[in-house]
Every structure is written in C-alpha cells, then in structure tokens.
Amino acid sequence: MLLALILALGGTMFLQKAYTPKLGLDLAGGTTVTLSPVTQNNAAPPDEILDRAVSIIRDRVNGTGISDAEVAKSGDNIIISIPGVGQSEAIKLVATTAELRFRQVLAMAATQLPQELATNAPTPSASPSGSASPSASQSAGAPQTSAQPSASPTGKALSSALTAPTPAPSGSAEPSEQPSRGQGGSQKDAPKNQDAKNQDAKNQDAKATPSPSPTGQSGTPSPEELGIDTTGIDPAVLEQFNKLDCSDPANRGQGVQDDPNKQYAACETDGSFKYVLDVAKVVGTDIDTASAGVRQGTVEWVVQLDFKSKGASEWSKLTTEAFNSPEPRNKVAVVLDGVVITAPNIISPIPGGRAEITGGFDQASATTLADQLKYGALPLKFNRSSVDTVSSTLGQDQLLGGLIAGLIGLVLVVVYCLLYYRGLGIVAVLSLVVATIITYTSVVVLGHNAGFRLSLPHIIGLVVSIGITADSFIVYFERIRDEMKEGRRTLRAAVEVAWVRARRTILIADAVMFIAAIVLYFLAVGGVAGFAFAMGLTTLIDIVVVFLFTKPFIALLARVKFFAKGHPLSGLDAERMSETHTGRTTTPQEA
Template identity: 80%
Template sequence: MLLALILALGGTMFLQKAFTPKLGLDLAGGTTVTLSPVTQTGQSPPEEILDRAVNIIRDRVNGTGISDAEVAKSGDNIIISIPGVGQSEAIKLVATTAELRFRQVLAMEATQVPQNLSTEAPTPGASPSAQPSSTAKPSSTARPSGRQSATTPSASPTGKALSSALTAPTPGATPEATQTGTGRDQTGQKQNNKGKNGTPTPAPSTPPTAPPNQDPNAGINTQGIDPAVLQQFQKLDCADPKNRGQGVQDDPNKQYAACESDGSAKYVLDVAKVVGTDIDTASAGVRQGTVEWIVQLDFKSKGAGEWSKLTTTAYNAQEPRNKVAVVLDGVVITAPNIISPIPGGRAEITGGFDQVTSTQLADQLKYGALPLKFQRSSIDTVSSTLGSDQLEGGLIAGIIGLGLVVLYSLLYYRGLGLVAVLSLVVASILTYTAVVVLGHNAGFRLSLPHIIGLVVSIGITADSFIVYFERIRDEMKEGRRTLRAAVEVAWVRARRTILIADAVMFIAAIVLYFLAVGGVAGFAFAMGLTTLIDIVVVFLFTKPFIALLARLKFFAKGHPLSGLDAERMSTEPARTTTPQEA
C-alpha cells in the first residue's frame, strides 16, 4: 500500500510535469493589487461592509488557506498580495462582484454578432443522457458565436445533474429549429424552417430593420413589462463592449434590460426570483458522458423552492418567456429553454467553459458576492521579501536537524537506527511529492512558515520511532521474550501511544489552521500534513520492516551492533533464539 501511494504521487508529478514545489510570496515574490471601494454617495463605506469584503476576497484568493495569499485593509482600501507574477486571472477574480440572478425572459431580440467571433453548433457530446418525457415542449437550439452553450438534459441516480429541463441557450445570430425542424415564433405559432433538401435553413444574420414609422415594439409581447425598461431595451446596443462587460450591480427587485455576454442577443428580464445568496454551494465539473465543462449549483432550502416555482412559471409560458436567463454581474451568460419544472434544488450553468473559467465562476459563486464595487487603484509586481538566501537557510536548517536525528539514532540504537534512517527517508519522499502535487492541484505554495512546520515535524516523526524501539527493549528485558515476540507485543502498546500523540498534534494543527490566517495557517497546515505522513510511515513501513529484521540472526541473537544486545538492555543476558527456534 505504501509503494502504491508513492507511485501514485510520483506518477501524478510525471504526468503533470511538476517536479519542484511552488514557492510562496516571501520566497518568490508576486503581485500586489490595491482595491478602492466605490460608493454611490462617495463617502467611506461602513466598516462592517468593508470587513465582509475582506473576508470574501480572502476566501476567493486563498480559499484553502494554503496558497500564501495575503489580504489586508489599509484605511478604506484593500491590499491583496498574490504569490507569483502575472496572476491576471486571480486579479480579475478578486474585484468581480459576482452577483448572480436567475430571471425569467420577458422579451428578446437577436442582434448583430461581432465579426471576430465564429458561429458553431453544439457538439454531439452535449446530447442528453436521458430523454425528456413526451409531454415536454420542443426546444430550440442556439448557435452562439464562438462558444457552446447548450444545456442538455441529464439524469443521474444520485441526482447530481438535475438540470434535466435546461436544454438550450437563447437564439444567437443564426437560430434554427432542432429535431423535427420546427420551432415557435414569438406568438407561439409553429413555423417550418426546412429547406428543399430537408435541412434547416438559417435565418439572416441581421434581423430586418423596421420602417421608420413602424412601432419598435411590434412583435413583442409587452404585457407586464415596465415601459421605462422597454425603452431601455430598445436603446440598448449590445455591439458596444461596455454593455457586455461584467461588474454591474443590477437591482434584483426590478426588471432589467441586458445583453448576452457575446452580444448575440438582448433581453428584457423580469425581477430576480432566485439570487446568488440562495446558493448553498457551487462546483465545476465535466458533464457525465461528455467533455463539456459545467458549473453545478446547489440551492438552499428557500432557494430550491423559488427555483422550482421559477422553472414552473417559465415552462407554462410561450416563447420567449419559456426561458430563464442566468445573469452574472448584469450580463446574461445563458438563457436556456425550460422544458419541464425543475424541483430538487440543483441546477447547472453552461456556456462554453473550460476548466479554468468554470472553476473561476464556481469559486466566485461559492465564496459569495462582494457587497461593494471596487476599482483597481494600482497593480504592482513585488520581489520576494526573503528570497533564495532565506530559502537556502531554511533548507540547511532542515538538513542539519535531520542529520542530528540520524546521528543520534545510529549512535544510540545502532542497527535499529538504520530503521529510523530509512523511515525518515520514506517520510521525506512522501512529504516532497505531496508538497509538489498539492502545489499544482490545490494552490499550495511553500513559504518559510511551511518550511518551519516541515522541519519541526522531523522531531515528531523521530518520537514515534523512539516510542516503538523502547517498547521492544522493555518487552525483551521485563518479559524475557524473544525478539520476534517482543516486536508484536511492543507494537500493540506502542501504536496506542503513537496514535494518541499524533492525534493531539493533529488536533492542535486543525485548531490553529482554522483560527489563524496567513503564515500561521500555513505552518499549521504543514504540521498537520507531516503528522498524517508520520502515521502512514510508522504503520506501513517501520513496523513491517522491524518485523522482517527480527527474523535475521544479526538482530535475533542480539549482536553488539544490533542495538538489542543484552549488555545495552540489561545487566542479565537476555535469552535469544534463532528464527527456527522461534
């Protein structure tokens, strides 16, 4: 099992081509971002609101507590220090408001697609894994520019993909009917888009322009739409990038006119019935049976009920009001048709995500929305505060400490000291590979507090060996047992002591990790990690190895260099036997 663990960690390193640990802010430098709050009154924000923003940003940039990112207040400003240079994705993440709304579409209009974006149909991989019931309404397929946003039905015994009613995003520049080639126009009447060869005929990329004297709202069901919002909708130009940029804090209690993120459509949206605070958790993953990255949402109990009501209302409405728009920071990510109500409190967001963008969105939604809007006052690249000299000094200190433990073990325990040395080597291999793998998969960055925690753990690991060795000696002296018998009896007693000691250390590390931030939390994480590694090494390597050595005559007969000779353990010679006699 130990070999399998080492091979798994090593194999992960080779597959990811990651052979060195990532370094933290104090050892490798990074990027410092200063955020200044923007309020409607121009006055300083309340202290509690600013504190909440600090906590949310800290969770975003250092959600695991091991990436060595630092977030602190400086007056009304927030200063974020992120390890590594050129962390543009993380910089964008910290300042995004991430206000999520689910709004029913009241009206929509396809717009001119930017020429620099291509148009492509959803891939077959996004097809549903389970067909909807025969009573479900037919859905339309969109071809958004340069992205795949179709949300397809899926079914799972565990209910993880519960968006079985989300089928397709909103029509973009070239809408066409799916399945039978029929769709619905805005009056709800079926229309046939088949050409002579039976294939769908795409509509013109640009909708026809209405005559000057014609009502601009012709063909739009204006019932229930605020006239002011309708006027904003008519004036909204989605070709302008500023109307498609995130960062808008739209009022969830009012109707809203918004653009699709790629400019392919614009919408009139109803008040938000489900908002970001109704989300319990969010996670990124690949849809089962496809290669499409999605963001899965789990709603709280109240949010689950509102989500069910919203999808039921949309399901019973006509095109385009049978759509629910997913709005992030005032921009529509996707607006799929609802082909059946969705109970259960789960949903999915699709939109041509890759692993990076889906994980980034999930983190934004999971760690909450900023209560303030911020502007970036400055972005600076900073050098390391300690640098390679301190890193080298820390490593030298670790090597000296390890050398002293090895020297003491060999002088005092002689042959048994070799067991301690090999155990420390195995522990070092596990620690190094774990640090590298965590660095490239969980954001772990090695800083000076981490190194201190790893060096301190050398003594913790050596304590476990000493406890076991002394138990073996006691059993051979007091019980007059043979070595092979003493090894087993001593293990029963020693393992309880080892587990209790490691449990106390691990509990202390957990408490320190959750109560502290920054370097102290990093120290606690490193100490907890090496405590777990100590248990693995003692149980899977040290004890089996000693049991194997007990079969050798060198140890079984108490050779003077074995560390188990009678002269070192007792004034009376201990009875020893050969492996055959045992």
C-alpha cells in the same frame, strides 16, 4: 501499499514535469493588486462591508488556505498579494463581483442589426390562407420566429430539463394587433397597404434617417408594434430596452450590480440578443455549493449548482412559472454581474434544487465561475487602482538558512539514534529517509495541483515534523526494549507485543498534534495557517511511515540473527537488556 504511494507521487511529478516545489511570497515574490471600492457619491463604504469583501476575496484567492496569498484592508482599499508574477487569472477572479441572478425573460429581440428592430419585427397578415406576409417571412430576429434562439449558438442549458428554443409557427402574429393594423381598410387592400409599408421601410433604410412613428415618438417603434407582449413590464424598463445597444462592448461588460428587486434590460455576453428580465426570483445567496465538472456523456464543461432549501423551493417555482408561460416568457436567464450568460427554454419544471450552467466553458473558466459562486459575491464593485510586481521579502539567503537548519536538525536526530539505539538506529534513519521522500513529493504535487506554495512558515512546520516523526520511532523502540527486559520473550515475540502497546501511544500523540494543526489552520490566516498545514501534513505522513514501513521493517529484522541473538552493535545486546530478576540476570539469548 507504501511503494504504490511513492510511485504514484513520483509518477505524477514526472508526468507533470514538476520537480521542484513552488515558492511563496516571502521566497519568490509575486503580484500586488490594490482594489478601490466604487460607491455612490464617492462615499466611504461601511467597515462591515469592507470586512465582508476581504473575507470573500481571501476565500477566492486562497480558498484552500495553502497558496500563501495575503489579503489585507488598508483604509478604504483592499491590498491583495498573490505569489508568482503575472497572475492574471487570479487578478480577474478577485475583482469580479459575481452577482448571480436567475430571472424570467419577459421580452427579447435579436441585435444582429443594432437599433433597427423595425426591420426585424413581424407584421401580421390578414391573408385568409394563414401564410406569412413578406415582411414576416424575413423577420429573423423577432421573438416569435423560429430563427431566434434563446441563447448563443454554442448551445447553453441549465439542466437536462432545458433545451433549445421551441420554434413558433411561421408567420404567427398576435390576434389583438390585427384590428388596429387593419382599421379603415378591407382585406383586399391589406397587401397594398403592407407593400406601401415595406417600401417606406426600405426608403428609411436607404436614407438611414428615422422617421416619426405613429405613436408620435421618434426612433424605434413601440414594443406593441413589434408584437412584444408588454403585460406587466415597467414602462421605464421598456424604454431602456429600446435604447439598449448591445453592439457596444460597454453594455456587455461584467461588473454591473443590477437590483434583484427590479425588472432589468440586459444584453447577452456576445451581444447577439437583448432581454427584458423580470425581478430575480433566485439569487447567488440561494446557492449552497457550486462545482465545475464535465456533463455526463459529453466533453462539455459545466458549472453545477446545489441550492439551499429556500433556493430550491424558489427555483422550482420559477421553472414552473416559466414552463407555463408562452414564448419568450418560457425562458429563464442566468445573469452574472448584469450580463446574460445564457437564457434557455424551460421544457419542464425542475424540482430538487439542482441546476447546471453551460456556455462554452473550458476547465479554467468553469472552475473560476464555480469558485466565484461558491465563495460568494462581493458586496461592492471594485476598480483595480494598481497592479505591481513585488520581489521576495526574504529571498534565497533565508531559504538557504531554513534548509540548512532543517538539515542540521535531521543530522542531529540521525546521530542520536545511531549512538543510542545502534543497529535499531538504522531503522530510524531509513524511516526518516522514506518520510522525507514522501514529504518532498507531496509538496511538489500539491504545489502544481492545489496551489500549495512553500514559504518560510511551511519550512518551519516541516522541520518541526522531524522531531515528531523521530518521537514515534523512540516510543516503539522503547516498548520493544521493555518487553525484552522482562526476559520472558524472544525478539520476534517482543516486536509484536510492543507494537500493540506502542501504536496506541503513537496514534494518540499524532491525533493530538493533528487536532492542534486543524484548529490552528481554521482559526488563523496567512503564515500561521501555512505552518499549521505543514504540521498536519507531516503528522499524517508520520502515521503512514510508522505503520507501513517502520513496524514491518523491524518485524523483518527480528528474523535476522544479528538482532535476534543480541549482537553488541544491535542495540539489543545483553548489557543493555539485562535486568535482575530474583537474584539473576537474564539476557535475550537465555530467553
């Protein structure tokens, strides 16, 4: 098992072509980002809000506590130091607010022709045959037509209960609009009137000059004329919806903090659709956990969400309400920082408190979004006032000094074991070599897969672990010698009996050390947390080495005549093992 572990770690290193550990801020430098909060009237944000932002950012950049990133508050600004140069993804991660809302869609329109919704609106026909009028057949962007998807062409979904939009019947129209559009004219005259309207629309397109609408307003026709159901929609939001230009990248950029308690007009990320959205029924704080993964049976990366109990109940109500609503209100939009990233149809209520977000993610983008949602949304919007590359604060001299200190400590332990335990000292030396191999490969693999970066506190923790590991060997060796001094056991029997007694002591000592490391890791930050992590890691490695290498190796040596017969250089010779019992001296050979 030990060999399999070493081969697995070594194989991972070679497959990833990772042969050296990654270094932390103090040894390799990194990138420093200064974030300035954006508030109304440029007022100073409350300290408790800034403290919450610091906590969230620290979790985002150093969620595992082993990347050596540092986050500190400086006045009203937040300064973030990230190990490594050019950490663009990390910089983007920390500055994104990640405000997530789930909103029911109240109205939508395609924006392939920005601000020209009149040419996309279906015009109801009074034809008795029920066929669509010419303008209705060309209305590719209207909410009632089959050509309007609920999401971008990549195909987005929230769960297996979500799917692409259900096409509406061709040429369908709102019955309530027919009388108002057909007033004062017979059914026979309707095509003529419609042709005249179409000709007027073409003339307007050719001149590119909007003409007054029947409502007396200039510009885009009213939503009622477009066949949009305005029931329950705030008029101010409707006006915002009409004026919203999704071809402008500024209206599709994340970072907007929309009010979850108000209706909202928003664009999709690619600018292809714009929406009128209801108040947010489920928000980011209702999420319990978020993780990135591949949808079963596909190669598509998704973000999987688990809601808290309250969030699960609200999510079920929201999907049930959408399911029982007509197009396009049967859609639920996922809004991140004010931008719609997906708005699929709900084809059945979704109980159980689970959902998925898809949208053409790759592994990196899905993991980034999951981390943002898992660790929480920033309570403020921030601007990056500066991004600087910084050099290491300690450099190679201090790194070399730390490594030399560790080497000296290792040599002293080896010399002590060889002088005091003689032959048994070889077991200690080989055990330390095995522990060193496992520690080094673990540090390298963690560095390239979990963001672990070796800083000076980590090195100190690894050096201290040399003594912890050697202590376990000493406990076992002394137990063996105690059993031998009794004079009633052979070496092979003493090895087994001593192990039963020694392993309890070893486990208790390592458990105390590991508990101390855990407490220190969770209560501290920065370098102290790094020291605790290194100490906890080496404590686990010590248990692995003692159980899987030291004990089996000593049991094997007990069969060798050099140790079994008590050779003077074995460390188990008669001089060392002798003890007077009832007036005589016993030796291993006599036993």
